[in-house]
Structures are given as C-alpha cells and as structure tokens.
Amino acid sequence: MTKYHPDTRFISDFAAGSLPMSQALCVSAHLHYCNECKQKVVQLTDLGSTFFDKITPMSLNSDFSSLMDRIDSLPKEMDDDSNVDIALTSNVSPSSLPSALNKITNNSLDSLNWRKIGKYFSYSEFNIGDPLRKTSLFNIKAGGNVPKHVHEGDEITVVLKGSFSDQDDHYQAGDFIVRTSGEVHTPVAAQDEDCLCLSTLDAPIKMTNWFYRLLLPFVRRTAQTA
Amino acid sequence: MLQLMQQKEPSNSKDPARWNGLLLAVAKDKDRAAFQHLFEHFAPLIKSYAFKVTELSKAEILAEELAQETMIKVWMKAHTFLPDKSSAGTWIFTIARNTRIDLIRKYSKQWEASNNEFDESTLTADDIWPDQNDDVYKQIETSHIKKKILESINELPLEQIAVIKIIFLEGLTHSEAASQLKLPLGTIKSRVRLALQKLKLSIDV
Ligand SMILES: [Zn+2]
Numbered sequence: 426m427t428k429y430h431p432d433t434r435f436i437s438d439f440a441a442g443s444l445p446m447s448q449a450l451c452v453s454a455h456l457h458y459c460n461e462c463k464q465k466v467v468q469l470t471d472l473g474s475t476f477f478d479k480i481t482p483m484s485l486n487s488d489f490s491s492l493m494d495r496i497d498s499l500p501k502e503m504d505d506d507s508n509v510d511i512a513l514t515s516n517v518s519p520s521s522l523p524s525a526l527n528k529i530t531n532n533s534l535d536s537l538n539w540r541k542i543g544k545y546f547s548y549s550e551f552n553i554g555d556p557l558r559k560t561s562l563f564n565i566k567a568g569g570n571v572p573k574h575v576h577e578g579d580e581i582t583v584v585l586k587g588s589f590s591d592q593d594d595h596y597q598a599g600d601f602i603v604r605t606s607g608e609v610h611t612p613v614a615a616q617d618e619d620c621l622c623l624s625t626l627d628a629p630i631k632m633t634n635w636f637y638r639l640l641l642p643f644v645r646r647t648a649q650t651a
Numbered sequence: 652m653l654q655l656m657q658q659k660e661p662s663n664s665k666d667p668a669r670w671n672g673l674l675l676a677v678a679k680d681k682d683r684a685a686f687q688h689l690f691e692h693f694a695p696l697i698k699s700y701a702f703k704v705t706e707l708s709k710a711e712i713l714a715e716e717l718a719q720e721t722m723i724k725v726w727m728k729a730h731t732f733l734p735d736k737s738s739a740g741t742w743i744f745t746i747a748r749n750t751r752i753d754l755i756r757k758y759s760k761q762w763e764a765s766n767n768e769f770d771e772s773t774l775t776a777d778d779i780w781p782d783q784n785d786d787v788y789k790q791i792e793t794s795h796i797k798k799k800i801l802e803s804i805n806e807l808p809l810e811q812i813a814v815i816k817i818i819f820l821e822g823l824t825h826s827e828a829a830s831q832l833k834l835p836l837g838t839i840k841s842r843v844r845l846a847l848q849k850l851k852l853s854i855d856v
Contacts, residue, residue, distance in 0.1 A: 482698075
C-alpha cells in the first residue's frame with residue numbers, strides 16, 4: 426500500500442500544469458500506483474476547467490477558414506492518430522513502469538547508461554529539459570545501501586519497484602517521499618529484492634544570498650558523495 | 652444533431668451537452684460546421700488562457716498559436732473523446748493545458764540553452780499529464796464534480812478565488828503565487844485548502 430502521497434500543493438500545481446517537468450514526472454509516477462491521488466487530480470482539473478469556462482474571451486487574429494487551411498495542409502496520417510493510439514496501448518503491460526518512464530527508458534532499463542557508486546548503488550541520469558533539477562533513476566541492490574549523504578537541494582523520490590528503509594520508515598512502490606535540504610539519510614534496500622526509484626533533485630544553485638551562504642557551508646562540504 | 656447546430660449562441664452556450672454533441676459530430680463525421688461552433692466558442696477562451704502567462708515576452712504570439720494548436724488537436728483527437736468520462740469543456744481544457752505546457756517549454760530560455768531538439772523522443776506534457784482516457788475516469792462521473800463546484804463556488808471568499816485563479820489559470824505554482832502576491836507560502840497553501848474544503852472536493856487537508 427502506498428503510504429506517502431504528494432501534498433495538496435504538489436497535486437494542485439500538477440493539475441494546473443505549472444509543476445516543473447521533472448517534479449511532474451514524479452507526481453505522474455506516483456499516480457501510476459495511486460488511484461486516490463488520481464481522483465484528486467481529476468477533481469482539480471474539473472475545478473480548473475470551471476474557471477476556464479468563465480474566462481474573458483480574447484478574439485483571435487486569424488479566422489476559422491485559415492485554421493481549416495492549416496488542418497487541410499497537414500499530412501494525411503497526422504489527421505487521424507487512431508492507429509498510433511492502438512499501437513501505444515497494445516505493447517504496454519499493466520504491471521510495467523509508469524508510461525512516461527517507458528518512453529524515457531525506451532522500454533528497457535538496460536538501454537540506459539548506468540553509473541555505479543560502491544557495491545550496491547547505481548544511477549542513470551536523464552535530461553528532460555529541466556536544467557534546474559537533476560532527474561534520475563537509481564537502483565539499490567537487495568540488502569544494499571546508498572552511501573550516506575546530505576541533501577543540498579530538495580529531493581523527491583518515488584519508489585518504483587521493491588522497497589527501502591531509512592531511519593524513519595519503510596517505503597514501498599508508489600511512495601512519494603520529499604526530503605528537504607540538509608536532511609541526512611541512509612536508505613537501505615529490502616533484503617529480498619532490488620529497489621528501483623525515480624528521483625529529482627534541485628540542482629545545486631549558486632548561493633548568492635548571504636544568509637544561505639552562512640547556513641550552508643557544512644552541507645556543501647558533505648554533499649556530493651552520492 | 653442538426654437541431655443542436657441551428658441553435659444560435661449565446662442562448663445555449665453554457666449548455667455542456669451541446670458542446671458534447673458538437674464534439675461527437677466532429678469525431679464521427681469530421682463535421683466542419685460543428686467544429687466551427689466549437690472553434691468560435693473555445694478558441695477565444697484558450698487564447699485568453701494562454702495570454703495569462705504574463706512572464707513571456709511573446710505572449711500575444713504564443714496565445715494565438717496556443718489557440719490554433721489546441722483546436723487542431725481537438726480536430727485530430729476528437730475520436731478519442733469519451734463523453735461518459737469527461738465533458739467537452741474539460742477535455743478541451745486539458746488539451747489546452749498540455750499544449751500550453753509544451754509551448755512554454757519550447758519558448759523558454761532554459762530550453763533554448765539546453766540545445767535540445769523537440770522530437771519524438773522528447774517527453775511531452777501528454778506523456779505526463781493524463782487526458783480522460785485514463786482508467787480512473789471510469790470510476791467517477793466528472794459531471795457531478797463540476798455541478799458540486801458550480802453550486803458552491805460563489806460562496807468562496809474573494810481572496811480564495813483569487814488564489815485559485817492564479818494557480819489554475821495563470822499557471823503559477825504555489826511558490827510563484829506566494830511571491831507575486833507577497834504572501835507567505837503557508838498562506839497560499841491554506842487558502843487553496845480552505846477553498847477545496849468549501850467546494851467539498853474530497854481532498855484531505
Ligand atoms: Zn497518492
């Protein structure tokens with residue numbers, strides 16, 4: 426059972442479409458496992474569309490016939506993507522990873538470029554066009570742990586397969602875990618199964634704010650071991 | 652269907668069933684007249700929705716493009732619309748939302764700087780934000796939710812409506828809304844939560 430859910434803030438920013446891509450990917454991964462949150466997204470989308478219905482219209486510069494000209498000039502197969510839909514749904518098994526991750530991994534985790542740190546931990550970073558955050562899949566071998574580290578930025582982790590524990594709790598598939606800057610933790614995978622997670626971390630930002638600089642030297646020195 | 656289309660706006664423009672009927676006519680018969688009614692009603696709403704993203708310098712161009720691109724998608728994807736799972740208005744709104752996400756990304760400096768091509772392997776909004784074809788829509792009837800929202804929306808205090816509008820229409824995150832309104836993040840969070848409670852949406856707080 427999924428125990429950790431994105432809070433109302435994440436869910437509503439997600440439904441509104443403003444959540445940064447990498448964090449939205451994490452929320453959508455959670456939704457793959459959690460119907461409860463899916464329903465919230467549906468309700469909030471309805472809320473958004475209620476306001477959309479009441480928006481003050483703004484007239485267009487171009488008219489209907491120029492839109493139809495554009496549509497008529499599209500390649501024929503683009504005019505009807507029903508074939509594509511069928512192809513997409515038929516090769517996705519229900520037990521698989523969230524669909525966005527299947528696209529990222531090209532349906533094969535092995536095709537990714539994995540980097541190993543220590544005996545148990547490996548990760549693969551990918552670029553989804555969000556330069557402010559580092560987004561990656563990571564894997565902890567059964568019974569293994571992640572090297573101890575301190576976070577410099579906020580991090581979201583979603584468990585995709587297997588489970589892990591840290592000093593606070595035990596986390597299972599679907600759990601959406603938020604760690605804020607400065608928290609120390611040492612995740613350990615369950616004994617019987619590898620643990621695969623998706624994570625996105627606020628990329629280290631140059632701290633220009635003097636207050637932050639005062640606050641952070643300890644964190645900076647110990648970070649980046651993972 | 653004919654009857655529906657002969658009705659002139661605005662007499663029935665707020666009737667969701669009418670939009671559903673028109674959209675289904677586009678789906679079944681590629682009915683251009685039906686599509687024109689949808690275009691005339693929704694395209695100006697979409698343009699306005701896009702225009703609300705104020706930080707973009709090319710707001711006017713982007714808004715026009717969003718309205719057109721969204722309507723093109725409505726035409727092409729009409730056959731995937733399922734009236735028992737969603738209403739035409741909500742369905743078109745989600746298409747506009749997803750198209751806006753991708754357009755903003757395309758136009759953003761960050762994207763330009765990242766030197767990435769927008770191609771088939773690029774993760775798009777549709778990969779992440781579900782449309783109504785998702786299973787969950789079988790379990791709830793969204794028309795009921797909308798009715799509930801409409802019934803109680805006028806009871807919301809103005810400050811809560813303002814925050815909800817900023818978040819759902821202007822595309823600001825909670826933290827961006829906080830800095831725009833010069834309010835603590837906690838205040839934004841609690842206004843959203845109070846609004847959702849009042850609207851009796853089953854969101855735990
Ligand atoms: Zn959940």
